Amino acid sequence: MSLISRFDYGRMVIDRPPAISILDNSLDPGSFSVKRLISSRRLWLSLVVICALAFAHMVSAHSEATRSSPKDKSTLDQAPKVVSVFLTEKIEIELSKLQVFDADGDTVHKGKTTCSENLKTMSILMTDIGSGSYAAKWEVVSVDGHKTSGAFSFQVR
Incomplete structure (x- = not known):
């Protein structure tokens, strides 16, 4: 330098x-x-x-239940023919399921879980059930790949 x-x-x-x-x-x-x-x-x-x-809304798009049919903790005079859960996001039906159990833990639904055209409602047909307490459990995988689950219960007089 x-x-x-x-x-x-x-x-x-x-x-x-x-x-x-x-x-x-x-x-x-x-x-x-x-x-x-x-x-x-x-x-x-x-x-x-x-x-x-x-794109934050896409990342946090976990599918959650907005309501169910029958409603959670409801008491019905007649047994439902179909049990449904309504979700916030679209789901992968092949990876999702809805099941209904009686108080003894036995399944009381028949067939496979079906899904609405908009992929936001899961339903399952019921067997002829009598009075008692029932629990519906659902597990879904939303289209973004996130897994969520939940449950609701109802009674039949």
Whole structure:
């Protein structure tokens, strides 16, 4: 590193080579610039955050029950022919199921779980049941791959 000496208005001035700032490499515009890189990273980070916020509802789209038929903890005069659960999100019917059990834990439904066209309602046909307490248990996999489950109960007089 050489120093350049010169006289300026009667004083000796020692010029040093210009220091290269780590944040601004403006001496050679074609070379790598950390400042440009930081700006580029900020741009990409901003885009990632905007996309994450825009699609957050898709990420958190777990299918939950909004209601059931019969209603949870209801008492019925007649046994239901069909038990259904209504969900907030579309489900993968092949990976989801609805089952109904009596007080002894025996299944009281027949056939496979069916699903509505909008993929948000699961139903199952019931066998002829008498009076007693019943529990319906559901397990679903929503179209985004998240698993959720729940249960509701009802009684028949």
